[in-house]
Amino acid sequence: MNRKSILLTILLCVTSLTMASPVTGLLERIDKGASKKFIIEQVKSGTDFFELDQKGDKVVIRGNNYVSIATGLNWYLKYYAGIHLSWNGMQAKLPAVLPPVTKKERRETTLPYRYDLNYCTFSYSMAFWDWDRWEKEIDWMALHGINIPLAVTGAEAVWYNVLDKLGYTKTEINEFISGPGFFAWWLMNNLEGWGGPNPDSWYTQQIALQKKILKRMREYGIEPVLPGYCGMVPHNAKEKLGLNVSDPGTWCGYRRPAFLQPSDPRFEEISSLYYKELEKLYGKADFYSMDPFHEGGNTAGVDLDAAGKAVMKAMKKANPKAVWVAQAWQANPRPKMIENLGAGDLLILDLTSECRPQWGDSTSEWYRKNGYGQHDWVYCMLLNYGGNVGLHGKMDNVIDNFYLAKADPHAGSTLKGVGMAPEGIENNPVMYELVMELPWRAERFTKEEWLKEYVKARYGADDPVVQAAWTKLANSIYNSPKNLTQQGTHESVFCARPAEDVYQVSSWSEMKDYYRPQDVIEAARLMVSVADRYKGNNNFEYDLVDIVRQALAEKGRLMQKAVTAAYRSGDKELFGMASQKFLNLILLQDQLLGTRPEFRVGKWIEEARALGGTSEEKALYEWNARVQITTWGNRNAADYGGLRDYAHKEWNGLLKDFYYMRWKLYFDSLSQKLEGKTPEKIDFYAVEEPWAKATNPYSAEAEGDCIETAKRVMQAVE
Numbered sequence: 001m002n003r004k005s006i007l008l009t010i011l012l013c014v015t016s017l018t019m020a021s022p023v024t025g026l027l028e029r030i031d032k033g034a035s036k037k038f039i040i041e042q043v044k045s046g047t048d049f050f051e052l053d054q055k056g057d058k059v060v061i062r063g064n065n066y067v068s069i070a071t072g073l074n075w076y077l078k079y080y081a082g083i084h085l086s087w088n089g090m091q092a093k094l095p096a097v098l099p100p101v102t103k104k105e106r107r108e109t110t111l112p113y114r115y116d117l118n119y120c121t122f123s124y125s126m127a128f129w130d131w132d133r134w135e136k137e138i139d140w141m142a143l144h145g146i147n148i149p150l151a152v153t154g155a156e157a158v159w160y161n162v163l164d165k166l167g168y169t170k171t172e173i174n175e176f177i178s179g180p181g182f183f184a185w186w187l188m189n190n191l192e193g194w195g196g197p198n199p200d201s202w203y204t205q206q207i208a209l210q211k212k213i214l215k216r217m218r219e220y221g222i223e224p225v226l227p228g229y230c231g232m233v234p235h236n237a238k239e240k241l242g243l244n245v246s247d248p249g250t251w252c253g254y255r256r257p258a259f260l261q262p263s264d265p266r267f268e269e270i271s272s273l274y275y276k277e278l279e280k281l282y283g284k285a286d287f288y289s290m291d292p293f294h295e296g297g298n299t300a301g302v303d304l305d306a307a308g309k310a311v312m313k314a315m316k317k318a319n320p321k322a323v324w325v326a327q328a329w330q331a332n333p334r335p336k337m338i339e340n341l342g343a344g345d346l347l348i349l350d351l352t353s354e355c356r357p358q359w360g361d362s363t364s365e366w367y368r369k370n371g372y373g374q375h376d377w378v379y380c381m382l383l384n385y386g387g388n389v390g391l392h393g394k395m396d397n398v399i400d401n402f403y404l405a406k407a408d409p410h411a412g413s414t415l416k417g418v419g420m421a422p423e424g425i426e427n428n429p430v431m432y433e434l435v436m437e438l439p440w441r442a443e444r445f446t447k448e449e450w451l452k453e454y455v456k457a458r459y460g461a462d463d464p465v466v467q468a469a470w471t472k473l474a475n476s477i478y479n480s481p482k483n484l485t486q487q488g489t490h491e492s493v494f495c496a497r498p499a500e501d502v503y504q505v506s507s508w509s510e511m512k513d514y515y516r517p518q519d520v521i522e523a524a525r526l527m528v529s530v531a532d533r534y535k536g537n538n539n540f541e542y543d544l545v546d547i548v549r550q551a552l553a554e555k556g557r558l559m560q561k562a563v564t565a566a567y568r569s570g571d572k573e574l575f576g577m578a579s580q581k582f583l584n585l586i587l588l589q590d591q592l593l594g595t596r597p598e599f600r601v602g603k604w605i606e607e608a609r610a611l612g613g614t615s616e617e618k619a620l621y622e623w624n625a626r627v628q629i630t631t632w633g634n635r636n637a638a639d640y641g642g643l644r645d646y647a648h649k650e651w652n653g654l655l656k657d658f659y660y661m662r663w664k665l666y667f668d669s670l671s672q673k674l675e676g677k678t679p680e681k682i683d684f685y686a687v688e689e690p691w692a693k694a695t696n697p698y699s700a701e702a703e704g705d706c707i708e709t710a711k712r713v714m715q716a717v718e
Contacts, residue, residue: 022219023061023069026139030085031094038098040069048145049108052076054101065221067114070142071440075107079453082460084433085143087426088542088598090136109439113417115225115349115378116141116149118327119291120423123184123628124387124647126153128607128621131212138216144436148287148325148417151217151224154210155187157203158227161277163234166241166270174198176234176257180611181624188294189232191254194633195624199617207281214282225325228288229274230311231260231267241266248297253633253641256297262310263303271314279318287347288315289325291332299334308337312345323347327421328358328377330366343374351421352382353405354398354435355485360411361401365485371411379405380419381435383488386506386647387424387629389599390489391520391550393431393478395447400482403444423488424647426598430454430478447474459540466540469526469547476515476523477550486510492553493560494586494659495648497684498666500564507642517554521717524551528714531707541706545596548710548717549589549650555717556585563667572674579667585716586660592713594652595706601653602698604629619695626692630658635685644685653698658691 027035038059045064050072053060059076063069077083080099083092129137134153141149156177163173178186179195180202186192217224235258237243243266245258260267290311293299315322323344326333329351338346350359350372357364359379360371371377379402383393406412418439420432433454434447448471455470456462480486491505504511524547534540559582566575593599608625612618629647631638638644665682672679 022066022142022216023073026070026142027073029135029139030091034094037094038073042066042069047108047110048112049106050075051107052080052101052105054104057097057100059098059101066219067142067145067147067221070139070220071145072107074143075105075440076101078457082457084458084460084539085140086429086458086539086542087140088429088596089538090139107440111415111417111439113148113347113378113419114145114436114439115325115380115417115419115421116144116146118351118382118421118423119150119152119184119188119289120386121184121425122150122152123181124424125426127180127183127628128604128611128625130607130610131209133607134209134213135216138213138220138222141217141222142220144432145439146222146420146436148223148225149217150289150325151210151213152183152187152227152289153213154206154281155227156183156198157207157210158274158278158281160203161281162270162274165273165277168234168240171197172234172240179624180608180621181628185251185254186257187227188291189230189248189257189259189297190251190294192235192257194254194637195627199614199620201613201617202611205611210282223286225287225289226278226282226285228290228311228315228322228324229271230290230292231262231271231307232257232292233260233270234258246298246301248293248299251295251297251641252643253637259292259297259302259307261302262306267310268314268317271310272317275314275318284319284322286319286321287323287325288318289327290315291327291329292337293334294327294332295330304334304336305340308334308341312341316345325349327351328372335368338375339373341375344376346375347416348372348375348377349380349419349421350377351380353379353401354381354383354394357401357405359405359415360408361404363483372414374414376414376416377411378417378419379415379438380421381431382421382423383431384422384424384427385488385509387427388489388491388506388648389427389549389650390492390553391428391473391477391546392480392486392489393428393434394480394482395431395434395451395474395478397480397482398431398435399438399445399447399450402438430458447479458543459534459537461534463530465526465530469523472519472523472526473547476519480514484510484512484514486512486514490515491648492650493557494553494589494655494663495645495650497645498663500567502560505648506646507644508646517558520547520554521551524548524710525714525718528707528710531710535707542596542598544710545592545599545706548713549592549599551717552585552589552592552713553650556582556589559585567670567674570674572671575671575674579670583660583664583667586655586663588713588716589650590652590655590660591704592706592709593650593655595702595704595709597700597702599651600698600700600702601629601649601651603700604649604651605698606700622695623693626694629654630692631685631688635689638688639685644688657696658688661691662687 024035041062050068051062061072174197175193182195244261244264248256324346356366358366358368496502496505563578566578608621609618632643669679
């Protein structure tokens with residue numbers, strides 16, 4: 001081969017590698033042409049690292065793999081270019097000439113894993129995503145260093161094929177598999193069938209979607225955590241197949257699937273069938289997620305040691321290199337189930353390290369004296385429950401607990417990563433930025449020094465007024481005390497089922513007053529005072545609406561107490577004025593949230609309907625979407641199982657047509673009582689269900705000027 005041919009071959013290889021780089025594609029999706037402004041260099045290393053450097057007028061992003069490089073890119077965009085890519089915006093216009101890296105910066109981590117997602121996220125946030133939305137999310141994962149996300153899309157198709165081969169009919173299969181709004185709890189062995197039956201087209205499109213998701217993840221070098229087999233079988237498996245099963249009981253009014261006893265001679269056969277069908281559709285994985293007896297499942301009559309070994313054996317047969325990923329939540333993973341499993345074969349997600357850590361913090365309500373023993377674990381932040389809307393966080397505690405865990409003689413030696421395990425995403429971006437930077441910061445830092453740089457990056461400007469607003473938020477609503485076990489945000493009273501004394505919305509919130517509402521209102525006032533200079537700044541406008549929304553929710557809580565006081569005093573005129581003002585606040589909140597698509601129920605419903613190919617399919621998916629965020633379940637599960645309003649959303653459209661309706665009905669009832677009448681007792685489920693069954697359209701498009709609306713809202717708040 002002559003010199004010219006050799007050079008041509010090398011050029012073609014280099015071009016091929018450049019074109020194949022997922023980081024190149026990522027840059028082009030952020031801003032067309034952006035990839036020409038960077039030099040991407042992959043360097044071998046036994047430790048995950050990224051470096052920022054400069055060559056001429058181009059910025060160099062160097063790392064040991066594509067995820068590390070993408071993390072470095074995100075670091076550069078935030079802290080050098082003042083560009084923050086977030087759920088509310090994954091595109092940005094980069095400057096013609098990039099700000100230079102004047103001194104090489106290197107960051108590395110000894111923690112190999114950065115985990116993402118919770119089963120619940122796939123229902124509360126992702127239930128109706130298409131490939132366009134998933135593509136953005138995988139980019140977001142790479143930019144934030146995530147390399148082992150949960151990936152359970154399309155798991156229902158695996159189960160369909162397994163049950164078909166076991167002799168179940170199509171009707172029986174669809175009585176077992178839930179609808180798209182409730183897959184999380186079906187996969188976690190909590191319920192069967194609710195939300196279904198699914199049409200054939202659903203399985204086909206989800207298979208295609210999961211294959212795209214996995215292909216892109218694997219291009220980045222992201223290793224998906226696929227759903228493994230942990231003994232779940234339909235509740236009638238004893239009668240249908242003659243299997244030896246135990247009954248895990250009920251969950252919030254729903255019958256759970258049965259658990260196949262590890263002693264049953266068919267356990268190995270069925271688990272092998274499951275992994276065969278999983279691999280046939282989606283390939284092998286090095287990580288499999290399994291959570292038998294999740295959230296109170298009855299283990300009576302089950303040899304937990306044998307069960308753990310049987311689950312591990314089945315997984316190892318499918319892939320000898322695989323690791324079992326388990327969520328630490330309440331009593332899970334049961335100590336008896338994991339104590340005799342080998343070190344390195346299990347990776348435990350300490351699901352709520354910021355609130356109820358189990359790794360060995362003796363001050364925690366869920367403290368495990370010896371942590372997880374010999375098993376590796378990941379420090380996770382849960383933060384959000386039910387996909388609820390609201391500002392919330394434990395900034396100091398998230399930081400402090402991480403460095404305490406790292407320094408702990410036992411827990412630190414088995415700590416292998418950091419993760420996010422929210423039930424719902426696309427909220428509180430500041431907290432997720434914080435937790436995913438932890439592994440890249442070797443030294444402990446304060447929230448104050450971190451937040452200053454975050455705010456500059458978020459808005460591309462260092463504004464003392466905006467900094468003051470965020471300082472107020474960081475020291476109040478974003479600094480929930482360490483010992484408070486509150487499940488997520490301080491819930492908006494607008495979304496609560498009406499009563500004279502209303503505090504929390506969902507059944508298990510455990511809310512307590514830990515901040516001064518006036519601090520939030522003052523932060524909102526500061527944001528509004530400089531809003532005009534940030535017109536068109538997407539991140540600012542999103543945060544402005546969210547912070548002002550929180551301020552209005554605080555005002556609503558105070559006004560609801562005034563309504564009750566007026567009613568109890570018997571002052572009809574004052575009650576009429578106060579109750580009307582409260583109702584007007586709900587409508588004002590509806591208008592504010594209508595200015596951003598992220599806060600519109602129309603976005604959620606349109607996503608659901610878009611997945612349907614026929615009017616019947618569209619109606620089924622819309623019903624799933626509406627039920628989940630309101631009654632959640634049937635009457636029994638909603639009212640007696642505690643699930644109603646668990647996934648409540650402070651959203652435009654829902655506020656005006658659902659929450660306003662409930663409060664108006666309730667105030668009319670109280671008004672009648674003040675007139676000496678005896679109104680009929682309100683059956684709230686009966687008035688909620690019609691909205692869940694309705695099909696009236698809601699637009700996903702933003703309406704109105706968010707800045708002018710925020711100004712008007714603040715006049716009502718102050």
